[in-house]
Amino acid sequence: MCIPWAGAGAAPFRSWGPLLGDVATVYGLRLAGRESRRTEPPADTMSHVVAETVAELADLGVSRVALFGQCSGAVLAFELAKALADPGRGIDVTRLIVASQRPPRDFAEAGIAVDQDLMTYVPAEFREEPDLVELLLPIIAADIELMSRYAYEPGDPLEVPLTVVYGAGDEVLGRAQVDGWHRVTTGPTSFHEIAGGDHLLEGEAWLELAETIRVALE
Template sequence: MNTSRHSQALIPWSTEIRNETALVCIPWAGAGATPFRAWGPVVGDAADVYGVRLAGRESRQTEPPGTVLADTVAELVREVTALGVPRVALFGHCSGALLAFELAHALRRSAGAPEVGHLLVASQLPPRAYAEAPVRSDDDLTRFVPEDLRSEPELLELLLPILAADMRLVSDYGHSASAPLDTRLTVVYGAEDEHLDRAAVDGWRAETTGAAELREVAGADHLFGGAAWPALAGCVRDALG
């Protein structure tokens, strides 16, 4: 594994780089790599944890956020391949689930890319259903802001433009006509999610010919806030096995 290369997009959160599998975690709209820092100690014995830091947030604030989904996916293909690992697991949360799904397909097509051993997605409609869903207005953006930050006007002023850019990135999402993946798939949803339930996410099964399972996390809302966030990490660790 290439541990000397510094990446602005993939942030290592495991205390030791010791696995042949890298877990690449793509956050929800507006978020960065930092929420996955706490996952390193939980998941680190199964996979080395990397948080994805897209342009426009955290240490990449001076970079304009991506506006073309294919370009963002292409950047991640380059970064993931440069890790030099034989195998990756991809996790995507909310809008990040669509990025993880497209990244899995792109890695499969890319010469020299690592094997995608597992795709894990949380809090997102299946790609086909998302592509057919009505486009949400900007009035809905605050639902992607953690509840404890919604009462902070200055933080909202910084977050909302990034949220808007991220939602534009997937607003015209069209489901790929590519053949289904053949990788293992785990779909996670919160028991208290007001937007999704088991029936809504079941369509993900059609996206792979490999083993697929649905997992519900008790007490979790759409963003897996509070105690549900470490519970989600534990769920991911269990799924990786």
């Protein structure tokens, strides 16, 4: 299951189906307020999103799942992995993969500015489409507001393998800023730098990200 960055939906992950089809079935998480759920009000609490997503996984009838989250989606993927750690859920998390995000504790301590330039969350290929940008910005703002209320709750570490990905050209964070992810799990942790990748890992970096995930899932 792939969880996108602020403002994004399931669409960015459609291209990954053929790339990952030999190791996994790809599901993109579509949160309220976007794409086919455009008329639904965006979620206002992380716990609501986690509970809704756990229910969706249960409805799919899966017994095992790998979780990928990018940017704000990485924090949600972590919280989802924590929720699924309950044996009563009956869903085994086989791997957690996160990209372009600080560890949850660091993210919560640093906070996130609700008055920042939201255009940084809009993929480059969409920035010259005014009508599309007009649709995206309110969704991004709602997601940023949601993440600004995130509170990290210490607890037992996960027991799942973890892959941490970051772009070599990311001007927001680098290897030092993502290092603390290894503390969230007792499982093996690997770090992967994508050459030429920016914060959103756009363009060719997006395909390299998919390949990194495919290798991690083999």
